[in-house]
Amino acid sequence: MKRLNLLEETRFEKIPLQVFETSEQASLAVAARIARLVFEKKEKGEKAILGFATGATPIPVYRELVRLHQEENLSFKHVVTFNLDEYYPMQPAADQSYVAFMRRHLFDHVDILEENIHIPDGTAQYVHRFCIEYEEQISTYGGLDIQLLGIGRTGHIGFNEPGSAPNSGTRLVTLDDLTRRDASAYFGGKENVPQKAITMGIGTIFKAKEIILMAWGANKADIVKQAVESDVSTEVPASYLQLSNHAEFVLDREASSLLTRFDTPWLVKDVLWSDQLIRKAVLWLSLHLGKAILKLTDDDYNTHGMAQLITEKGPAYTINIRVFNELQRTITGWPGGKPDVDDSNRPERATPAYKNVLLFSPHPDDDVISMGGTFIRLADQGHHVHVAYQTSGNTAVWDDDVLRYLEFIIDFATAIGDDRGITREIYQQARNFFAGKKPNQSDPEVIRTVKGLIRKGEAIAGARFVGLPDDRIHFQNLPFYDRGKFSKDINFEDDIAQTIILLRHVKPHQVFAAGDFADPHGTHKVCFDIILQALLRLRQTDEWAKDCWLWLYRGAWHEYPIHEIEMAVPLSPQEVKRKRNAIFKHQSQKDIPVFPGDDPREFWVRAEDRTRETAAMYHQLGLADYEAIEAFVRWHFDD
Template sequence: MIEKFNQKISPAGKFKNEGYHDDPYLRALITKHEKISTKIYGSSTEGSKAVASEIASIIKIKELEGGKCVLGLAVGSAPSEVYSELIRLHKEDGLSFKNVIVFNVMEYYPIAPEALQSFNRNIREKFFNHVDIPEENINYLDSTIPQERIYEFCHAYEEKIQKVGGIDMQILGIGRTGHIGLNEPGSSGNSLTRIVSLDNITRTEAASDFFGIDNAPRKAITMGVKTILNAKRVRVLAWGEGKAAILKKTIEGNITEEIPASFLQHHENCKMIVDEAAAADLIRVQTPWLIDSVVWDDRLIKKAVLWLCQKVNKPILKLTDRDYNDNGMGDILAERGSAYQTNIRIFNELQHTITGWPGGKPNADDTNRPERKTPAKKRVIIFSPHPDDDVISMGGTMLRLVDQGHEVHVAYQVSGSIAVSDDDVLRYLDFIGDYTTGLTEDDKKIRAEHDKVRKFLANKKPDQIDLPEVRRIKGLIRVGEAKAGCRYAKVKDENVHFLNLPFYESGSVEKHPMGKADVKIVADLIKEVKPHQIFAAGDLSDPHGTHRVCLDAIFQAIDVLKKEEWMKDCWVWLYRGAWHEWEIHNIEMAVPISPDELMRKRNAIFKHQSQKDGAMFLGGDNREFWQRAEDRNRGTAQLYNDLGMAEYEAVEAFVRYEFL
């Protein structure tokens, strides 16, 4: 279901020469800007299965030849589905790994092999423990040896690879900085296995695994760029829109040490395996009309016209025939008429996305409005993955819905407990400790529990999972903040729901797989409220991230309920989070936010005090969440203004998910 929606928001455009997949000349034309062979799949699952199938074929061929299959394996979210499919092939189809030799690509330094964040532990638990690969065939990068012996170890690692005949297939992910393995920007194309210093962006992104950047390692051991390039085949996996920008630079840009992945342009048998969201910035996807003739449907015309406006720095109604002709869009004029006619149509379409009535305007003509006018007072569920995504991502719209008299429910899908620092726990313990007198039996029980928590936190190691009592306190901190935010927005107390989906409650950054219990909890709430509107977080950048899993739970719940009569009156709107906004051509509802409303939204975000002043999981962006939200909302408003619309202070944007 997510993949189906992804196809709606990431239309690649169809070339008139649809046979280009089979015609080498046409394929060369379509992919002429790509310096690394790139295969685009409909989903990460589809791409992962293709890579797993290729690995299985190599293993079988080597087995028939009486040789060993040598694999270089990375870890992380990118290849996890590859390993899951290989395990399935082993258990169901009898694929044996007895003739497989593995070399791991990277490991933090120093780190204990059993640490939660250890790449060695990660790949054992996700892959090796489930297949019949002999332990002696697994080569780990040892991150426990003294630093003075690292050079000797790395040299021996390279010799081991050469001794077994080199790596037959190398599996990699790609970092947002363009690192492969942990070869950071500045790495030489001739680099071999070695110790490296980690880039600050890499450390910031790893901070979530280490419960804060202060605990994130500064060094790692990694295969070098040359080590990787020496592999007979290289397959790089990248999923989600978060990788789109760096993939464009890697695949279509120049070779540079600032983007180590760009060295893969030298490799004769390297393929980038990506999904449609990750491929979104490639020329053949983003602007296919610049390459060859395309089929101009309405959606592609809208995308192209809005792109043209930004390229020539003109509002829609000022585009000329020459602008179209000079930018590969002359076919639109031949098929649809003059620039004036197309401009008017796109202008009207974009203008009709704007509404100050996100719940529909009563007693108004709703023919060209994004939402229905009836019923005038709607039941609304705002699903928020974490306890602050509601106000960060659509706080202005949430305030507007309440102000306009709709029955607004807010459902927090996970506790968000791991995003609360230990210092915040201690601060609350101090308060409760000072508040309780110690005279009653209940006070004594509370103090005993607090003493246990304090002792644990005083001796807690960076890779240690919190005690249940600690997780409970952290969860309650976020519950209190979420209630405060809803109170500020005037959402009724009885309409605030904490779902605590089970998949999240692992105690660590690595979550459980989503299951039927998660879907049932979501479905039960929808069935209870019978909403006319559902708002949900549409962040699709990480196929295994919390937002993505929460969205999938909603989609599956809707799929279970969609035959119910009352569901025919339910519309589903998707908002974006703190990292990305919908591309302008995809936006179907744009809600203007006034300066006063933007300040109210900021105040609602400020109720989440544990996520202010250096929240634990800021990712690669050091701005606080309220700053990101305001910059994003103002940027969307500016874009509408540049295209010739009215000038607003800020705009929140939504895309509709049509499930019927």
């Protein structure tokens, strides 16, 4: 009989799942299950047959398994492993191969026997025969005891892309374009990602005695909801797991955030109506019905799962007025605070009238792309604005731009009669390196320096356009950014120390930082964690830091949910144009950037579309019709 969780609060969910607060907690729990199985099998004199996955998701699980081996005597001598998939063609020694991945993260650090490791062969000449033999090997061991899975944004498990059959076996498949785009950062561009892969089939996965699908981060929330709550569909292969009696999803809080019980809990159970939840529910109802907040009726609430709210806090008119006023108060044309006014219902303080402001930009263009209009407004209104570019951004510069800039220097030196040949040597080194450069190969230091200087010059031009003097433009070039390309050292103490020095220099009343946390291992998240640690330490020692407010902005792809927005800065058509021109100063990122993500639009187009969408949403809710709105959320240290 199919296993279902029949609790009312999970009645939308069609597959069992566990939700942990963090991905680290979830990973420890999964690793503990695997270790327990290995111990139990060993005591019985049996082998544990494990199906492993690759990608960022299982890395913390493997890290914990390594720790258990090294510190708690977990032996892998009686473990047999079968990996889900491998790119095709793919040499096992290549950095991007899953052979290299598994050795790097697990096999080289435990006592597993070489003959017990099975990974699809990316060099197989007779692929069909190999796939049949791979299936037979799994069957020889009696099937998999546990199969670990991640989930791709196409809903794929293994490399079973949309259209895969539920009874499919190990086979050669063609990768979805989105899957290849998601892998592009590891290959130095989508064009270098193989178009095919060998993967276990869905039918193969179903034969496992336990199936654990793991998903971390907000960028997986939408596909997780589809797989868990929607009907079984060939368009979302992970939804086939609803048909298994042995499958379970293990999620962190962010990956589960769009599930009904977390996103709109009033639809499934009685809730404790906090101020934040009331605001979220009313805004959801208004947008869901396409009615302005002040037009919502008692009947609207009652027929859309919110009768409890009307009973406890109603009537509708009272709730509507309250939420409308709260939302209206988020709108301000004075992001640094409006002087000489009552600020009790304003997002920012009125005093001091002219604030020290420090805007942190993880990459050299995040400032103008994500909050360029607010940046301009703060400078125009006379605040003492500083900008800090946390990383060089050298990874995101095309190789031919390096040659173009070096050629300019050579021509300029020749024109003024000052050609000492140094640049020519660097230029020739660069040409030689690029001629033989492998996909995703790290550049030598001199080329990274040139790329960093290209982006530095663009950032200076952008900040000057906004109105900042040169002494308020800071380039941190935090060590973690380049160190991570060559070292596994994950200590950020030098980055935090450098950030503390800058904060003490500026003594800001306001700090603006990027709040994009969808990728927990991404540059934006690392940069934010460094800022947060610096501020937390300063709040223990420096009196000014206790009065420093931290505001978060988001990037060019997503905006904060409207119920979370605490400051909304409207932009006029003229300010939108000024912001666009500031973005244009970043010429190396214009047209087609090195890492465009899965959105073909240019950065300035994405930014304008996003801010116009936010403004349109405010208008749909019944507020003024602005050209664009930039949104911010305040970090509350005391929460």
